[in-house]
Amino acid sequence: MIKESKEKREWEPKIIAFLCNWCSYAGADLAGVSRLKYPPTIRIVRVPCSGRINPFFILKSLTDGWDGVLVSGCHPGDCHYISGNLVARRRFAILKDLITFFGIHPDRVHFMWVSAAEGERFATLIKKVSKKVKKIGPNTKFNNSRE
Amino acid sequence: MISIQEKNNQIEKSIHDKADKLLREDQVDAVIGYSKGTIPMRSCPVVIRNEKDVDALIWNNFCSINLAKYLAPYIPTLKDEEGKNLRVGIISKGCVGRALIHLAAENQIDLENITIIGIPCNGIINRSRILKEFGVEEILKTSIVENELILKGKSFEKKLPIEEYLNELCKKCKVKSPPSLSSLSEICVGELQDISTIEDDFADISEFESKTTEERWAHIEDLLSSCIRCYACREICPMCYCQLCFVDQKLPRWFGKTTELTEIILYHLVRATHLTGRCVACGACSSVCPMGIDLHLITRKLEHIVKDRFDFTSGLDPETPPPMHQFKMDDKQEFMLEEE
Numbered sequence A: 001m002i003k004e005s006k007e008k009r010e011w012e013p014k015i016i017a018f019l020c021n022w023c024s025y026a027g028a029d030l031a032g033v034s035r036l037k038y039p040p041t042i043r044i045v046r047v048p049c050s051g052r053i054n055p056f057f058i059l060k061s062l063t064d065g066w067d068g069v070l071v072s073g074c075h076p077g078d079c080h081y082i083s084g085n086l087v088a089r090r091r092f093a094i095l096k097d098l099i100t101f102f103g104i105h106p107d108r109v110h111f112m113w114v115s116a117a118e119g120e121r122f123a124t125l126i127k128k129v130s131k132k133v134k135k136i137g138p139n140t141k142f143n144n145s146r147e
Numbered sequence B: 001m002i003s004i005q006e007k008n009n010q011i012e013k014s015i016h017d018k019a020d021k022l023l024r025e026d027q028v029d030a031v032i033g034y035s036k037g038t039i040p041m042r043s044c045p046v047v048i049r050n051e052k053d054v055d056a057l058i059w060n061n062f063c064s065i066n067l068a069k070y071l072a073p074y075i076p077t078l079k080d081e082e083g084k085n086l087r088v089g090i091i092s093k094g095c096v097g098r099a100l101i102h103l104a105a106e107n108q109i110d111l112e113n114i115t116i117i118g119i120p121c122n123g124i125i126n127r128s129r130i131l132k133e134f135g136v137e138e139i140l141k142t143s144i145v146e147n148e149l150i151l152k153g154k155s156f157e158k159k160l161p162i163e164e165y166l167n168e169l170c171k172k173c174k175v176k177s178p179p180s181l182s183s184l185s186e187i188c189v190g191e192l193q194d195i196s197t198i199e200d201d202f203a204d205i206s207e208f209e210s211k212t213t214e215e216r217w218a219h220i221e222d223l224l225s226s227c228i229r230c231y232a233c234r235e236i237c238p239m240c241y242c243q244l245c246f247v248d249q250k251l252p253r254w255f256g257k258t259t260e261l262t263e264i265i266l267y268h269l270v271r272a273t274h275l276t277g278r279c280v281a282c283g284a285c286s287s288v289c290p291m292g293i294d295l296h297l298i299t300r301k302l303e304h305i306v307k308d309r310f311d312f313t314s315g316l317d318p319e320t321p322p323p324m325h326q327f328k329m330d331d332k333q334e335f336m337l338e339e340e
Helices: A002-006 A024-033 A056-061 A082-103 A119-136 B003-024 B051-056 B067-071 B096-103 B127-134 B168-172 B203-209 B214-224 B232-236 B261-275 B285-287 B296-311
Strands: A016-022 A042-047 A068-073 A109-113 B030-036 B044-048 B090-091 B114-118 B139-145 B150-152 B157-161 B189-191
Touching: A016 A024, A016 A056, A016 A119, A024 A042, A024 A068, A024 A119, A042 A119, A056 A068, A056 A082, A056 B261, A068 A082, A068 A119, A082 A109, A082 B214, A082 B261, A082 B296, A109 A119, A109 B214, B003 B030, B003 B051, B003 B090, B003 B114, B003 B139, B003 B189, B030 B051, B030 B067, B044 B051, B044 B214, B067 B090, B067 B096, B090 B096, B096 B114, B127 B139, B127 B150, B168 B296, B203 B214, B203 B296, B214 B261, B232 B285
Parallel strands: A016 A042, A016 A068, A068 A109, B030 B090, B090 B114, B114 B189
Antiparallel strands: B030 B044, B139 B150, B150 B157
């Protein structure tokens, strides 16, 4: 009976979110304490800076079975380490170009800027990401953990 | 129009003259070049230290190796008996020159002890394509006559037009000889090329990108499915000089060891991100692949990305830092997610 109800339930994507400690993680925290509603599809990993994100983390997350990957950092110019997010932006640009070229749907991977004061923006963008990933469906192509 | 055979002879003669002159006048202690391979359709790298041996240097359309690899970081350097570094002359087609200049731009090598001997490359033959098409019987002998490549086996003989059987990258190559730069005029001899007029429309990339996501994925899957992850492409690459490659890292072991298709594609994707803005499109990776995988599409895309986004072409100037070494406040960020 439990199985039946599981099948009936609508498919929800699983999204891994890498949030920078100084802005986006605090932004997510603010969204929480402000009691804003956003879909429970994301699992947060706190990183020191968006410049800490190796493109390999993003691709490895996809092969490990996540349906979507989200990376969020401070707005350009606001980085706690002065230029970490600007370095990261160039990496993300080429990564997005490359995965699109390889035929992985560009909506699997998302990048955004959220500051510590933008709880509302965080909630809106998470809604948007969830909707986009839900639309393209489960990650079956570039996934090593599928049965 | 002079034929490819004549052109090869001209280039070979100029290599002999230049190497002989440099060694005789004691401007260099050694010359790195190509010598005859031991099997058909191959060439072999060689180090010449005496002007008597310069006749061993050759040039033909099978000189596929990028010699810059022998000067890359962490490759044992050429030394004399006392352990002093030798001054090296290096026979450079366009991509060898570009690789050296890019390594200098990354502060990995010092161009001062190096002499770039420029030659006007006339394209490298796609060996794996020939083996795929005619490799059923063993090819015992090859020769280049006029504009044709003649393959000889035990019971067959084939004539192929060389122009058509060149590497895809060589067909689209715009830098045939090392770039001529005023800052490098002291260390460059031989044929050099003016690079101010280079233009590339990347028609092949736009054609591939006009396909749907599924078609592209199917193409990439089909292309890479035979990869056995021997890492020959990494070993031959003049830009892959990390002491510990990400695929070899054990603690923690990030990367699987299987030849599962997703892991193969993951390897090629991550290697591509590492080479963005650094790849000099020499095609060495495709030429050494034991499975005959042609990676030219990825290489071209990397060139396209940096040209399109950062207006940069690798290996043309040792003074300009590569795009992934720097950033600008106003970089394009159209891919970032925004509220409407």
